[in-house]
Amino acid sequence: MSQNLYSSRQKRxxxxxxxxxxxxxxxxxxxxxxxxxxxxxxxxxxxxxxHAQDGAxxxxxxxxxxxxxxxxxTALKQINAANVKNLAPAWIxxxxxxxxxxxxTPIVIDGIMYLITARDQVFALDAATxxxxxxxxxxxxxxxxxxxxxxxxxxxxxxxGEGKVFFGTNDTYLVALxxxxxxxxxxxxxxxxxxxxxxxxxxxxxxxxxxxxxxNGSDVAHRGHLTAFHAETGRLAWRWNAIPGPGxxxxxxxxxxxxxxxxxxxxxxxxxxxxxNLVYWGTGNPAPDFYDAGRLxxxxxxxxxxxxxxxxxxxxxxxxxxxxxxxxxxGDIMDFDSAYEIVLVDRELNGQLRKILIHVNKSGITFVLDxxxxxxxxxxxxPEVQTWMTRVAGDGRVIGRKHPEVGKTxxxxxxxxxxxxxxQIAYSPKTGLMYAPIxxxxxxxxxxxEGPQExxxxxxxxxxxxxxxxxxxxSHLDAWDPVTGKRxxxxxxxxxxxxxxxxxxxxxVFTGDPEGNFFALDSRTGEKLWSxxxxxxxxxxxxxxxxxxxxxxxxPTGWQQSQVGGAAAGLFPDQQWxxxxxxxxxxLPEGSR
Amino acid sequence: MSRPFLLLFVFTLGCPGPAWxxxxxxxxxxxxxxxxxxxxxxxxxGARGTAGGAPRLAAREFDQxxxxxxxxxxxxxxxMAAFEKILSPQDxxxxxAYVASLNGIAHPEPVPxxxxxxxxxxxxxxxxxxxRGRGLFSDSQRGFGxxxxxxxxxxxxxxxxxxxxxxxxxxxxxxxxxxxEVSTVSFGHETMPALVVSKGNRSVIxxxxxxxxxxxxxxxxxKAEFAQGSGWKHSSVIGxxxxxxxxxxxxxxxxxxxx
Numbered sequence: 001m002s003q004n005l006y007s008s009r010q011k012r013x014x015x016x017x018x019x020x021x022x023x024x025x026x027x028x029x030x031x032x033x034x035x036x037x038x039x040x041x042x043x044x045x046x047x048x049x050x051h052a053q054d055g056a057x058x059x060x061x062x063x064x065x066x067x068x069x070x071x072x073x074t075a076l077k078q079i080n081a082a083n084v085k086n087l088a089p090a091w092i093x094x095x096x097x098x099x100x101x102x103x104x105t106p107i108v109i110d111g112i113m114y115l116i117t118a119r120d121q122v123f124a125l126d127a128a129t130x131x132x133x134x135x136x137x138x139x140x141x142x143x144x145x146x147x148x149x150x151x152x153x154x155x156x157x158x159x160x161g162e163g164k165v166f167f168g169t170n171d172t173y174l175v176a177l178x179x180x181x182x183x184x185x186x187x188x189x190x191x192x193x194x195x196x197x198x199x200x201x202x203x204x205x206x207x208x209x210x211x212x213x214x215x216n217g218s219d220v221a222h223r224g225h226l227t228a229f230h231a232e233t234g235r236l237a238w239r240w241n242a243i244p245g246p247g248x249x250x251x252x253x254x255x256x257x258x259x260x261x262x263x264x265x266x267x268x269x270x271x272x273x274x275x276x277n278l279v280y281w282g283t284g285n286p287a288p289d290f291y292d293a294g295r296l297x298x299x300x301x302x303x304x305x306x307x308x309x310x311x312x313x314x315x316x317x318x319x320x321x322x323x324x325x326x327x328x329x330x331g332d333i334m335d336f337d338s339a340y341e342i343v344l345v346d347r348e349l350n351g352q353l354r355k356i357l358i359h360v361n362k363s364g365i366t367f368v369l370d371x372x373x374x375x376x377x378x379x380x381x382x383p384e385v386q387t388w389m390t391r392v393a394g395d396g397r398v399i400g401r402k403h404p405e406v407g408k409t410x411x412x413x414x415x416x417x418x419x420x421x422x423x424q425i426a427y428s429p430k431t432g433l434m435y436a437p438i439x440x441x442x443x444x445x446x447x448x449x450e451g452p453q454e455x456x457x458x459x460x461x462x463x464x465x466x467x468x469x470x471x472x473x474x475s476h477l478d479a480w481d482p483v484t485g486k487r488x489x490x491x492x493x494x495x496x497x498x499x500x501x502x503x504x505x506x507x508x509v510f511t512g513d514p515e516g517n518f519f520a521l522d523s524r525t526g527e528k529l530w531s532x533x534x535x536x537x538x539x540x541x542x543x544x545x546x547x548x549x550x551x552x553x554x555x556p557t558g559w560q561q562s563q564v565g566g567a568a569a570g571l572f573p574d575q576q577w578x579x580x581x582x583x584x585x586x587x588l589p590e591g592s593r
Numbered sequence: 594m595s596r597p598f599l600l601l602f603v604f605t606l607g608c609p610g611p612a613w614x615x616x617x618x619x620x621x622x623x624x625x626x627x628x629x630x631x632x633x634x635x636x637x638x639g640a641r642g643t644a645g646g647a648p649r650l651a652a653r654e655f656d657q658x659x660x661x662x663x664x665x666x667x668x669x670x671x672x673m674a675a676f677e678k679i680l681s682p683q684d685x686x687x688x689x690a691y692v693a694s695l696n697g698i699a700h701p702e703p704v705p706x707x708x709x710x711x712x713x714x715x716x717x718x719x720x721x722x723x724x725r726g727r728g729l730f731s732d733s734q735r736g737f738g739x740x741x742x743x744x745x746x747x748x749x750x751x752x753x754x755x756x757x758x759x760x761x762x763x764x765x766x767x768x769x770x771x772x773x774e775v776s777t778v779s780f781g782h783e784t785m786p787a788l789v790v791s792k793g794n795r796s797v798i799x800x801x802x803x804x805x806x807x808x809x810x811x812x813x814x815x816k817a818e819f820a821q822g823s824g825w826k827h828s829s830v831i832g833x834x835x836x837x838x839x840x841x842x843x844x845x846x847x848x849x850x851x852x
Contacts, residue, residue, distance in 0.1 A: 147631070147674055186801075188808045189751045192741060195731055223733065233783070233801065234808035239736060260734060446640060450630055454733065462633035464640035562647060570639070570649060 052346035052353060053275065056429065056505070061108045061543040064157050064203040065424065068272035069344040072426040073503045074544040078551035079588055080506030084520045084530045090552060090587040091130035094580075097121050101539050101558035101565065102581040105157040105203060105500070108545040113554075114160050117581055118153045120169050124182060128547040130585065134182035141171040147456050148197025149216040152562060156422070156541070157203030157269070159211060162231040166211045168200025174213050174229060186234035191215055196222045197455030203269045207279055207317045210237050214266030218284025218309070218337060219459055221261035221452030226270075226281055228320055238320030242266060242283050242308050250307035258295035261452045263287035264309040268422055271342045273355070273371065278314045278323060280357060280371065282338040285309055289335040289416065290404045290447045291460030296331060302397060305331030310338040312359055312367070314374060324374035328361050328396075333403060334388055335416035335459070336363040341424045343434065344371060347483065358427065358482045364419025364438055365392060368482055380485030382478060383419035385440045385468040388412045404447035404461065413468055415443025416459075417564050424541060426503035431523050433479045433488055435509045437497035440474045441568070442466045465567050474571075477501065477511060479526060489526035495575065496568045498560075500541035502553070510553060512538020514569070514577040518555045518584065536580030539565050553586045617700065624691025627684045642695045647673075651695040657702060661689045719848050726845030729838050737805040738833030740842060746849060753788065753800050753807045760846040764839045768828040775802060775825045779818040780810075786825035805830055 055069030058076065066072050079087060095102065097117035107114040113127040120138035125131065145151065150171070159166040164185060165177040175187040190213060191198055197220040204213040210228040217224050224242035229235060242264030244250040254262060263286045270281035286295055286309040295306055308322075310329040315322055328338045343358040357371040364383040369376060376396040390400030404410050417439070425436040444464040452458040467474060475497040479488040499512040503523055512518040518538055519531035537559025544553050558580035559565055569577050633640045642650030664685065667675035676685055690701035719727060731741035731749045741750030744757060755774075761767040778787040778799060787799040788807070797814050800807040802825055831839065 147679070151674065183796075184811050186808050186810045189742075189806050191733075192731070192749065192751055195733060195741070195749050225736075233803075234810065235801065235804050236737065236806060241736075245734065444640065446629070448629060457637075462629040462640040464633075566647060567639070573649075 053273070053344070054429075055344060055427070057544070059546045060110065061106065061545045062160065063107070064105050064159065064205070064269045065271065065341060065343075066543070068205065068207070068274070070269075070271045070341050070424070071343060071345075071429070071503070072424055072501060072541070072543075073428050073505075075505040076544055076546055076551045077504065077506035078546070078549075079504065079508065079544075079553060079586075081508060081522050081529060083588060083592065084506070084508055086588050086592045087520070087530055087532070087553065087586045088589055089532070090585050092582060092584050093123075093125060093130045094582045095121060095123065097581050098558070098579060100153050100562065100581075101537070101560045101579055102556040102583070103154055103156045103201075103540045103560070104556055105541040106543055106554055106556070106583060107158055107160045108543065109160055111547045113545075113583075114158050114165055115583060116155045116158050116167050118155055120155055120167065120175075122158060122165060122167065122177060122182065124165075124179075127545060127552070128550070136177055136182040136184070138169055138175065141169070145194050145197045145455050148193075148220045149199050150193035150197050150455075152199065154201045154560075154563075156201050159204040159206040161206045162209065164231060166204045166206065166231070168202060168204060168213050168215070170199045172196070172199050172215055174200070174204065174211065174227075174234070176211075176231070176234060188229060188234045188236075190227055191222075191225075195455050196220070197457070198222050198265070202267055205270050205272060205279070206231065207272045210317070212270065212279060214268075214270075214281065216267045217265035218263035218267065218287055218339070219289060219335070219457055220263075221287050221454050221456060221458040222263065222265065223259070223261060224263060224265035224267075224283060226266050226279075226315070226320065240313075240315055240320040240322065244307060250304070253297055253304055253307045255295050255297050258452075261287060261454050261458070262295060262306060262309065263289075263458075264306075264311075265339065267337075267339050268341060271344050271357070272317065273344055276355070276372065277317045278371070279317045280312065280314055280342040280344065282340055282342060282359060282361070283308055283311045283313065284337040284339045285329075285332045285335050288450060288452055288458040288460030290333055290445055291406065291449055292331060292333045293406075293449070294451060301330070303327065303330050310336065310361070312338060312342060312357070312369060312374070314371065326367070326369055326374045326376065328359075328365070328367055329363070329398060329401075334363065334401075334412065336361055336414075336418065338362075340420065340422060343425065343427050345427060345429075345482075347432075349377075349483065356482075358425075358434060360420055360425060360436060362416075362418035362420060363388065363398075363414060365398065366434075366436075366480065366482065366485070367396065378483075378485055380480070382436055382438050382480065382487075383414055383440060384476075385413045385442065385471075386419075387442070388414065404445050406447045406449050409444050409446045411442055411444050411466065413442035414439070415441055415445065415465055416463055417441045417443065417465060417567055421498045421564050423498050423539070424500040426501040426509065427482075428503040428509075428523055430505060430507065431479070431503075432481060432483070433523070434482050435501045435503055435523070436478050436480060437499070437501060437511060438476055438478055439496045439498070439568075440468050440471060440476075441496070441571070442468050465571055467571055477509070477521065477526075479509075479523070491521055491526045491528070495572055498565060498568065499538040499555070502542040502544060504544060504553075510542050510555070512540075512542065512555050512557070514538065514559050514565075514575070516557065516578060518542070518557075518586075532584075532586070534582075534584045535578065536582065537565075537577040550587055555584055555586075557582045557584055620687055621691055621694055621701075623684075624687035624689070624694075627680070627688040628691050631680070632688070642692060650692055653696055655692070655696045657689065657693040657698055660692045660696070664689050664692070720844065722841050723844040723848045726838075726841035726843065729834065729842050730845060735833045738830070740831070742806050743830070746846075751806070757846060757850055760843060760850050764836055764843065767831070767839060767843065770827045772825060772827055773822065775823045777820040777823045779820070780812055780816060786823040787819075789819065 055071035540556030
């Protein structure tokens, strides 16, 4: 069951938890002594029993985030800092679906790549050559709820397992195909897009014998869910409502009937800890985004407002029951979803192996929690320009948050495009660093008192994106130590970075830019070691795998014309970021390995 | 400029707005308000049409006829809706005029030649009880326990069942309704109530009704056996509704299906 974590947060107000790297942060000596004694007592036990879970991939890239721990890290090191300069295209595959772009994370299992396009065309490709093994085309769907997500097309990936390929659709179905033939086996309606104005962009998460998926919806008036279906039959296993209904704990954090369409959509892909049998997911902002008078409860409080929006939640994988939650931005009024990826890491802290999670929300604040209990451990903010708040307190509360007023224009940095988009960070166990693509974008927001209409966009504001003044570069790929909250290096880029990051055992970090450059940095220094012009903007998620001993690096290409990608393009009118739908696959030429 | 002209408007039905005036300034002001509510949000055209997730509309040298056509009819295959079906004629004309003003047209025409844009036929008037039934029919807070999980009506719902052709006389009849079209399918180790969609040479397609929501399953012809009838009962899937709520839903169905 849910629990209020604020008391535990108050107890644990220290900001960093490594004695080596805490620097000048003041520490309570009694607390430190007590911790030392405790740690001494458990040390032998910890050494004997602790076994860090490995979130690295090898020959396969079997899950959206690499593994269910979402590191986006491959242990492969055939391609490394010393030889990456020789990296060259091995094969290229154009999907032919040029409706939008290609955001999918390819999945590779046993030498076969599974790829989905914006309009839900699924391919099985020979991962060594690009040869098409089978192709499935989801029937074209109409934009049946215009003025909502239901009119938009995008897909960020499939899940593969149990002999099947699973994906969500633009009309909010979950579909299972036969992994060998591509034949459709079952499909089930997760929500009615004509009513909810939602669809499914996210790759499903396959957990044990169930497929879990969430739909878009925090910017439309819709109540978010996570729904689990049995992988074999497609039958409903459980549903978790992101907003508690009448009689449920947390329902009183909503005003009147505002909970009905209050958002909280879990619109990206979650993570899974098999040892704990817990599923971790982030939830979106409350709706309307920038107008909260209709949804705030009567009492003034700085925690537990509009639950469970902007939360990290831990759910029992078998039942969907809420085990714990942590609300990052209570009563969010900035469209700063907490819906992004959750990176699960077993990390030694003060001599004790801890199960932690790392989560970056749209504001660019990184939260570090104990993933067994939800206990707050640390938080730090990554964008360089931020006017929407003054600071992150030692207990994780965000202090000095601004509040848009109806009819007044307020410049906010970051704006609703976020310091980070949905594209994912990577974590390397070799360096202990997380690699995050951060944008410096602002917006003029003019709030209105638009009431929510079920299934229609309910932003509650007119928004005009702006660039922060006095800068010549508007993004950076950063290496941060999640334990100390210190930035180790930063790679600056002129425009925006909206592709996911891949870290490798070869001491490399890969990502791409909207101009079409796919490039590699040294994971320890940030030095650029290699770059290749792929021909179209990078807005997808790179992966790595190997077939017959040869390592490959893959990037999807094609810039997003709508939503955040299109909005960012509008800030740089002299740029022509190209669309497309192509995977470009790299390897070291034979003889140069 | 290679991006297609994807006009991505957001619409809002029923939002209060000031009374429409023929005075140009008031008219444009109203158009701006409609625009801000409906078109300027983060994923769309941005305040003053400066581009959001959809393209810039300001200073594009659009003429008013093009704007009117695009706004009215939408852009097929994109999220840009046909707003003549969504906005009132007044709001539509005002927002067209406002976008025209963003393109340097100082005195936009307030009304399209030939009169206002055609409007959707008015929704049939429903009694208060039938209107309540309409809301209950697709009440999203009931999750998969709502009628629209299996029935599509008036453009809402998933069309699992065939269109409702007749309405039970009362709640008792609704609960006791026979469903001979539901058969029993045996497939592998499973046996389930099923609504068969098609039996082809290459595949057999049916809805598995074991638990809502129905699952559309596709199997090879030789792998499934069908038997007439089933133990499935319609009453098993309407348990989220009280008696009075089902009565209201039947009122709604009578009002709609009778037409």
